[in-house]
Amino acid sequence: MSGLILSGVSKTFGNTRAVEPTDLTFAKGQLTALLGPSGCGKTTLLRMIAGLENPTRGQIKLGDDDITDLPAHKRKFGMVFQSFALFPHYTVRENVAYSLIIGGMPKPTALEKAESLLATVQLNGFGDRRVGELSGGQRQRVAIARALAQEPQVFLLDEPMSALDAKLREDMQVELRLLQQRLGITTIVVTHDQREAMTMADTIVVMSNGRVEQVAPPQEIYHRPTNAFVADFIGKANFFDGLYKSGGVMIGSQALETPANFAPDSPVRLAIRPESACLAREPGQNRIPAVVGFVRDLGPVREYHLTTDIGPIIVEYAAGSDEQKLTAGDKTLVHLPADALRVYPRTAA
Amino acid sequence: MTVAEDIDVAADSPAKATRGLTRKGALYGVLSALMVVFCVVPFILVIVISFGRKVEGAAWVWGFSFENYQRFFVGTLWPDEVTFLYLQQLGYSFYFAIIASVLAVLTALPFTLLLTRLKRSTQAIWLVFILSSLSMSEVFIVMGWDILLSNNSGLPKLFQVTGTTQWLKDVGWFQSLRDIGLANPRNVKFKPSEFATILTMSYLVWPYAVILLYPALSRLDPSLSEAARTMGASRWTVTRTVTLPSIRLPLMGTTLLLFVFLLGSYVTISVFATPDKQTTAVAIYSNIRGSNLNAPFGSAQAVILLISASICLYFGHLLNRKAEAR
Numbered sequence: 001m002s003g004l005i006l007s008g009v010s011k012t013f014g015n016t017r018a019v020e021p022t023d024l025t026f027a028k029g030q031l032t033a034l035l036g037p038s039g040c041g042k043t044t045l046l047r048m049i050a051g052l053e054n055p056t057r058g059q060i061k062l063g064d065d066d067i068t069d070l071p072a073h074k075r076k077f078g079m080v081f082q083s084f085a086l087f088p089h090y091t092v093r094e095n096v097a098y099s100l101i102i103g104g105m106p107k108p109t110a111l112e113k114a115e116s117l118l119a120t121v122q123l124n125g126f127g128d129r130r131v132g133e134l135s136g137g138q139r140q141r142v143a144i145a146r147a148l149a150q151e152p153q154v155f156l157l158d159e160p161m162s163a164l165d166a167k168l169r170e171d172m173q174v175e176l177r178l179l180q181q182r183l184g185i186t187t188i189v190v191t192h193d194q195r196e197a198m199t200m201a202d203t204i205v206v207m208s209n210g211r212v213e214q215v216a217p218p219q220e221i222y223h224r225p226t227n228a229f230v231a232d233f234i235g236k237a238n239f240f241d242g243l244y245k246s247g248g249v250m251i252g253s254q255a256l257e258t259p260a261n262f263a264p265d266s267p268v269r270l271a272i273r274p275e276s277a278c279l280a281r282e283p284g285q286n287r288i289p290a291v292v293g294f295v296r297d298l299g300p301v302r303e304y305h306l307t308t309d310i311g312p313i314i315v316e317y318a319a320g321s322d323e324q325k326l327t328a329g330d331k332t333l334v335h336l337p338a339d340a341l342r343v344y345p346r347t348a349a
Numbered sequence: 350m351t352v353a354e355d356i357d358v359a360a361d362s363p364a365k366a367t368r369g370l371t372r373k374g375a376l377y378g379v380l381s382a383l384m385v386v387f388c389v390v391p392f393i394l395v396i397v398i399s400f401g402r403k404v405e406g407a408a409w410v411w412g413f414s415f416e417n418y419q420r421f422f423v424g425t426l427w428p429d430e431v432t433f434l435y436l437q438q439l440g441y442s443f444y445f446a447i448i449a450s451v452l453a454v455l456t457a458l459p460f461t462l463l464l465t466r467l468k469r470s471t472q473a474i475w476l477v478f479i480l481s482s483l484s485m486s487e488v489f490i491v492m493g494w495d496i497l498l499s500n501n502s503g504l505p506k507l508f509q510v511t512g513t514t515q516w517l518k519d520v521g522w523f524q525s526l527r528d529i530g531l532a533n534p535r536n537v538k539f540k541p542s543e544f545a546t547i548l549t550m551s552y553l554v555w556p557y558a559v560i561l562l563y564p565a566l567s568r569l570d571p572s573l574s575e576a577a578r579t580m581g582a583s584r585w586t587v588t589r590t591v592t593l594p595s596i597r598l599p600l601m602g603t604t605l606l607l608f609v610f611l612l613g614s615y616v617t618i619s620v621f622a623t624p625d626k627q628t629t630a631v632a633i634y635s636n637i638r639g640s641n642l643n644a645p646f647g648s649a650q651a652v653i654l655l656i657s658a659s660i661c662l663y664f665g666h667l668l669n670r671k672a673e674a675r
Contacts (some may be wrong), residue, residue, distance in 0.1 A: 052575050072578040073586075085576035089594040099580035102590065150580060 003186055004049065004154055009058030011044050018044045020211045021058060026154075031180050031187040033197035036207035042190045043158055049188065050156050051075045062153060075154075078147030078185075082159040084139045086131040090272040092118065092142050094126030099150040117145040120179070137168045143177070148183070155180070161196055173199045178186070178218065194234050198222070206230050228344045238313045240270040241346055249343065251256070251310040256286050256336060260343035267346040276317035276340035279304065279324050280333040282287040286341075288313075290334040292326045306334055312346040399648035417649035435632065439657065442612050442628040445543075449550035450607035454600065456551070457558035458566075462592070464559070465567045474639050476563065479556045487553060491616045494549045498539040498621075503638065507539045548620040550614055554607045561606065565599035597672055605665040609658045629654050 004026040011019040019041040026032050031100055047053040049060065051072030060068045076099075086095050093114045094101075100110035121141035126134070134142065140160060147155060160176070161169040177200045180187045185232040191197050197204050198218045204246055206213045206221060206229075214226045225231035228239065241249035244262035249255070249270055262268060280287050290306035290313065297303075304315040304326060313334055317323045326332055375380045399461035402412045424432030464475055497503045508514045514536050517523040530542055539545050573595060577587045593600070622628070629650050636647030 050575075050579055052578070073574070073581050073583055075579070076581045077579060079576065079579040081572040081576055083437070083570060083572050085570065085572035087573060087577075087591060087595075089597070098577070098582075098590075102577075102582050102586055146576075146580070156579075 003030075003063070004188075005061040006045075006049070007059045007061070009045070009048060009055045009060060011041070011048060011053060012056045018210055019048070020209075022212055024205060024212065024215065026188060027203070028186050029184045030202040031177065031189065031200055032203045032205060033201035034188060034190045034205050034207060035192065035194060035197040035201075036213075037192055038344050040133065041208040041210035042119065042192075042207050044210075046156055046158055046188060046190045049154070050077050050079050059342055076150050076152055077154040077156050078150060078152035079156040079160065080140070080143045080147050080160045082162055084143040084163070086139055086142055086146070087212055088131050090131070090225065091127065092123070092129050092134070095131065095142055096127075096145045096149050098146060103150065114145070114149065115150055118142075120148070121145045136164050137172060140164065140172060144179070148185075153186065155185045157187070157189045159190055159192070161191070161193070169193075169196070170199075176200060198234075204234075206233060208233070222283075225271070225342065228269045228271060228346075231342060231344070236270045236314065236316075238311075240310050242270060242310075244268045244343070249341075254288060254310050256310075256339045256341065257338045258343050259338060260341075262343070262345065269344045269346045270335050271342045271344065272340050274303065274314040275301075275318075276337065277313060277315045278317075278334040278335050278337075279315055279326065281324065283333060284335070286336045286338055287333045288336070290322075290332050292328050292330045294328045295326065307330070308334060368516070373631070395648045395651055398645055399652050401644055401645035401648075403643040409643070412645075417646045418653070420468070420646060421649055421653055436627070438627060438629045438632050439653065441622070441626050442630060442654065443657070444608050445546055445550060445622070445628060446608045446611035447620065449547045449611050450554065450604050452547065453551040453555045453558045453607055454562070454604045457555055457562055458600070461559050461562045461566050464563065470635055472567075476560075479559050482556045487614070487616045490553055491549060494545070494552065495540070495620055498545050500536070500540075504539060508537050540621050541623045542621065543623075543626065546626075547616060549617045549621055550611050553614070553617065554610060557610070558603055558607060559629060561603040562596070565596050569595060596668055601665060601669055601672070605662060609662065612654060612658050 002123060004250060006024040008021045008023060009019065010017065010021045022045065034045060036042050044053060048055050051067070051070060051074075055068060058068070062075075070305055078137060087098065090098065096114035096117050097107070097110040100113060101107055105113075111127075115124075118127055119142055123138060123141050123145070126138065126142075129140070131139065141162070143160070152239070157176075161172055173196055176283075180200075188204055189197070189200060201218055202217060204218055204221045205215050208229050214221060215231045216224070219232065221234050225234060231237045232239070240249075240251045240256075242249040242256075244260070244264065244266040245255070246264060249260075249268055250255045251270070256270065288308045288310060290308045293305040293307050293312070295302065295304055300319050302317050302319065302321075302323075304317075306313045306315060313336075315334060324332065397411070397590060399417055400413045400415070401409050402414055402416065403409045420506070421435045422433075424430065424434065426432065464472055467475070486534060498505075500506070505514075508517075515521070517526065517532075517537070523532055523537075526537060527534075529544075530538075532538055532546055569592065573591050574587045577591045578584075582590065613630050614628070618628045618631050622631075633647045633650045633654070635641050636643045636650065641647075
């Protein structure tokens with residue numbers, strides 16, 4: 001079976017197009033992250049996959065089966081909700097056993113299986129507790145165990161970490177990824193946290209304004225973003241607007257060489273990651289005079305916030321690098337290597 | 350401010366504080382007195398009068414006798430003869446109140462669930478409409494239903510004119526209606542009947558049911574039922590296993606509140622119930638203000654009705670606690 005396939009799936013609420021026609025393939029056994037800012041349509045897309053929303057147009061196929069009109073309760077995709085949606089009137093064990101019991105499994109067997117699922121998510125001995133007695137992380141584990149109880153073909157998670165504190169979130173990201181790899185379930189995670197997506201996903205789908213901007217593995221998304229939105233949304237980047245001239249880009253009076261090829265005088269946007277730029281001592285190609293605004297030492301990395309003629313630039317060094325040690329007010333040169341510069345067409349908007 | 354003035358102010362402060370406290374105390378005293386006069390005194394009066402005695406051909410006199418309570422439970426002729434007329438009336442009070450409150454809650458529940466899924470602005474319009482319907486008095490509502498169900502101008506007439514009565518006869522359902530007292534040999538007849546009584550009582554408290562259920566249902570997390578659906582639960586299973594258990598407490602609370610409210614229903618019973626199915630509330634009125642003029646017995650009935658309602662509320666509370674503990 002070849003996973004989950006969306007063909008031209010779109011969703012409109014009244015006059016608002018929440019999801020533009022979208023074609024996506026979620027490979028079997030892989031973890032895909034739907035990543036984008038709030039309101040970009042990622043949750044709506046996930047809900048259409050779960051059967052909780054009907055697509056306005058398009059087709060959803062699971063392997064060879066068209067499941068577009070199949071109601072949610074017949075799809076039986078395990079889903080973890082942002083609020084976890086645990087049933088407060090049941091114990092932890094009953095929550096996990098819910099899908100098994102309503103599916104007709106004898107209650108003692110279902111409760112026994114629930115106990116082993118709780119062990120899978122490291123919650124042995126929590127079965128008799130009420131949901132209200134659990135911490136955020138424990139609730140999330142219960143929600144995961146409950147969604148996995150019915151052995152779903154597709155596992156959906158809607159912002160599963162958003163209710164957790166930063167430390168716990170990091171731990172759970174790794175834990176969830178390990179669990180997914182162990183079980184080999186096709187998994188789709190909705191998140192607005194690029195770090196979460198980078199940690200967990202085999203493939204990242206970056207969305208904006210209801211549209212898919214890029215689909216690629218995390219490293220490719222980071223190093224080769226297909227447009228300025230992706231470059232801006234994933235990680236940090238320095239941006240400059242200019243006009244394309246043969247062999248380079250003019251930003252004001254400053255010419256920067258790039259390997260890109262555009263029609264002459266096309267408005268373009270340049271992007272460069274802070275760690276791809278560097279400080280320089282000698283003048284040369286793509287080296288611009290700069291003044292250090294301030295130095296931000298974050299421990300693992302050190303950032304130089306520079307002022308230049310083409311705009312502010314941040315240069316980032318890993319701790320232990322032997323860069324020039326500058327302080328605020330120092331004059332220097334910043335080098336923007338041509339092969340590290342990404343050039344995107346710039347629309348009027 | 351000079352130093353001398355400072356000293357004056359400091360000397361004045363304790364006196365001012367004492368005056369403030371006295372004023373506050375006086376205010377609380379007045380409020381407490383008002384509470385006692387308007388809430389506790391009438392209640393105690395009813396209890397005290399219930400031990401009094403009716404003087405035949407005259408009014409009643411103070412006293413301390415359990416005669417009225419004895420009359421309520423075993424009749425006046427006890428121990429020679431035992432009658433349960435008043436207990437039966439209490440039974441009908443419970444019967445009508447239970448069925449009508451349950452019916453109101455059962456019908457208000459799906460409506461309120463749908464209401465909470467509407468747009469906020471639409472919800473507001475509905476809620477204002479429902480709240481405004483609460484301003485109608487019981488008399489006004491009963492009058493409306495009286496006309497609607499009356500044999501000459503209401504639904505029975507409409508049934509006859511539209512041929513529905515004839516159709517009911519043709520399909521053989523008319524006899525079934527006659528068997529349950531909802532038809533005479535010629536046409537359907539809705540009053541007096543249990544049907545009309547319960548229907549009107551339910552209608553009377555239906556807006557209360559919606560208003561009482563609305564907060565709980567609007568707080569109900571929709572992701573709970575969605576989670577159940579993704580786990581293979583059909584809509585009915587979701588209702589049975591998720592929605593109803595989640596709102597169990599407000600559901601029971603609303604039913605109990607409506608039940609207690611309906612225990613005292615007077616106009617509806619007077620108009621729609623058959624004479625053999627009159628309730629304690631009607632009997633209380635006829636004893637205190639009506640033909641009997643037996644205030645002590647009416648008061649005893651009122652006290653018994655109150656105690657019965659309190660017992661029901663207590664058991665409801667116990668059930669709630671038990672449900673919560675589960």
